[in-house]
Amino acid sequence: AQRVTQPEKLLSVFKGAPVELKCNYSYSGSPELFWYVQYSRQRLQLLLRHISRESIKGFTADLNKGETSFHLKKPFAQEEDSAMYYCALRANEKLTFGTGTRLTIIP
Amino acid sequence: GAGVSQTPSNKVTEKGKYVELRCDPISGHTALYWYRQSLGQGPEFLIYFQGTGAADDSGLPNDRFFAVRPEGSVSTLKIQRTERGDSAVYLCASSLKGGARSSYNEQFFGPGTRLTVL
Numbered sequence: 001a002q003r004v005t006q007p008e009k010l011l012s013v014f015k016g017a018p019v020e021l022k023c024n025y026s027y028s029g030s031p032e033l034f035w036y037v038q039y040s041r042q043r044l045q046l047l048l049r050h051i052s053r054e055s056i057k058g059f060t061a062d063l064n065k066g067e068t069s070f071h072l073k074k075p076f077a078q079e080e081d082s083a084m085y086y087c088a089l090r091a092n093e094k095l096t097f098g099t100g101t102r103l104t105i106i107p
Numbered sequence: 108g109a110g111v112s113q114t115p116s117n118k119v120t121e122k123g124k125y126v127e128l129r130c131d132p133i134s135g136h137t138a139l140y141w142y143r144q145s146l147g148q149g150p151e152f153l154i155y156f157q158g159t160g161a162a163d164d165s166g167l168p169n170d171r172f173f174a175v176r177p178e179g180s181v182s183t184l185k186i187q188r189t190e191r192g193d194s195a196v197y198l199c200a201s202s203l204k205g206g207a208r209s210s211y212n213e214q215f216f217g218p219g220t221r222l223t224v225l
Contacts, residue, residue, distance in 0.1 A: 044198065046213050046214075093163065094155055099148055
């Protein structure tokens with residue numbers, strides 16, 4: 001069975017400082033990993049996926065199979081980044097989510 | 108076009124009652140998913156439809172939970188004899204198509220139905 005772990009429930013970062021949201025996974029197959037974000041009073045939405053190797057809103061995430069990690073990073077935090085972030089693994093069409101990290105950017 | 112919609116947005120019921128939660132997926136999306144999110148947790152998978160049939164219902168917690176999608180579009184999640192532990196936000200998502208090879212199919216989420224069982 002697959003599992004996703006986000007060790008930090010809460011993370012506060014000053015505006016302009018670097019951000020790293022941690023995500024570790026366990027899965028016996030080849031993983032598909034995603035980051036989802038939920039802004040205040042909005043629905044859950046896809047932020048980025050490891051397959052695309054893209055940067056969205058300045059965020060990047062690299063899949064490290066050796067460490068079974070998919071940490072989310074941004075070099076300079078902005079106030080609008082404050083939100084709930086969920087790491088998710090897809091296997092057999094279903095998504096398995098971590099418990100989420102609430103990121104607060106301090107002005 | 109409109110995104111995934113869910114009704115009602117809030118539902119308060121008493122223990123032992125029956126409830127139905129509705130999901131309208133994005134038009135043309137053949138795959139539909141139900142998740143449940145309890146307080147302080149991430150969403151947990153319940154069931155996945157491909158067209159009219161349930162392709163995977165392994166996440167349904169027990170036989171009090173049932174979901175249908177009779178015409179391959181709207182889906183209804185039904186909960187019988189509700190218990191206080193069923194209180195959660197129930198999320199619906201849809202994607203263009205399911206299937207093991209559709210690695211790029213994004214799941215679009217609805218706003219959720221907050222169910223409170225008193």
